[in-house]
Amino acid sequence: MDTNSPDTATATLLSVQNLTMRFGGLTAIDDLSLDVPAGSITGIIGPNGAGKTTLFNCLTGFYKPTTGSLRLDHPTHGEMRLEALPSHRVARDAQVVRTFQNIRLFPKMTVLENLIVAQHNVLQRASRFSIAGLFSLPGYRQAEKEAIERAATWLQRLRLEHLADHAAGELPYGIQRRIEIARALCVDPVLLCLDEPAAGLNPRESAELNALLLYLCRELGIAILLIEHDMSVVMNVSDHIGVISYGRKIAEGTPEQVKNDPQVIKAYLGEDDEDAENSGNAVTEGAAA
Numbered sequence: 001m002d003t004n005s006p007d008t009a010t011a012t013l014l015s016v017q018n019l020t021m022r023f024g025g026l027t028a029i030d031d032l033s034l035d036v037p038a039g040s041i042t043g044i045i046g047p048n049g050a051g052k053t054t055l056f057n058c059l060t061g062f063y064k065p066t067t068g069s070l071r072l073d074h075p076t077h078g079e080m081r082l083e084a085l086p087s088h089r090v091a092r093d094a095q096v097v098r099t100f101q102n103i104r105l106f107p108k109m110t111v112l113e114n115l116i117v118a119q120h121n122v123l124q125r126a127s128r129f130s131i132a133g134l135f136s137l138p139g140y141r142q143a144e145k146e147a148i149e150r151a152a153t154w155l156q157r158l159r160l161e162h163l164a165d166h167a168a169g170e171l172p173y174g175i176q177r178r179i180e181i182a183r184a185l186c187v188d189p190v191l192l193c194l195d196e197p198a199a200g201l202n203p204r205e206s207a208e209l210n211a212l213l214l215y216l217c218r219e220l221g222i223a224i225l226l227i228e229h230d231m232s233v234v235m236n237v238s239d240h241i242g243v244i245s246y247g248r249k250i251a252e253g254t255p256e257q258v259k260n261d262p263q264v265i266k267a268y269l270g271e272d273d274e275d276a277e278n279s280g281n282a283v284t285e286g287a288a289a
């Protein structure tokens, strides 16, 4: 990553301040404040319907928050207010990129083509919105060459290069999830937002995902914001975890602090003693894997 440097490790990259998102009478996010440090992995957990994906949708411009601010300290552009940017500029200019809960690859395109399409912003600019692209002028050809090289680099880093010419939709589910991450990485993210990347993975694939996330963060310096229900992933890779319930932050801290927090156990287990016993398991399950 060109835009991240190791000395930013303790700085705040993203500051979510007093974020509220209402849908009519439903408050999905309720006065949420949370800091995402640079160069680290921040986990976001919480029961179903807690507001985690809504937070991502606010961050990436899919929703305009009702109130509150999302300040990104961009390594080259300085402070950017994400809540004021349209979604295409969040990815293109702020380099905040996301994956989705449901896989959204182009199934009939090859793996390589999926990664090139992700770079449409750069290619579109180089094409001068079609004339240069149409006549394949040198500037466009150069941009196209760089896009292919960038895609090839990420395929190689994620050990997918042997699958470059396969149709994405024909590959196993766990591989498709990995391709989605590779595709997001082609945009050179300052902040990579992953929405349940372990959903549907088997234990071996979850362990590989852990290794991948640690590599991206520790070796390449990419900050990651991770929504995940799979505790064997989130508890093992996160430096810091925020817990949301009914749109509010109920706890924040290291994985160890969070999994022992009575409010977190209650949110997962409910009030009932027996439920609570089960919910404690839900928070800690797989954490030592």
Ligand SMILES: Nc1ncnc2c1ncn2[C@@H]1O[C@H](COP(=O)(O)OP(=O)(O)OP(=O)(O)O)[C@@H](O)[C@H]1O
Pocket (backbone or CB within 6 Å): 023, 026, 027, 028, 046, 047, 048, 049, 050, 051, 052, 053, 054, 055
């Ligand atoms: N576009 C929308 N219109 C109305 N309600 C919405 C919309 N998007 C989300 N919600 C509601 O906001 C609440 C939070 O949903 P959200 O998807 O953010 O939860 P989540 O924590 O991601 O849940 P899960 O873990 O099940 O994916 C839910 O009650 C959901 O029904």
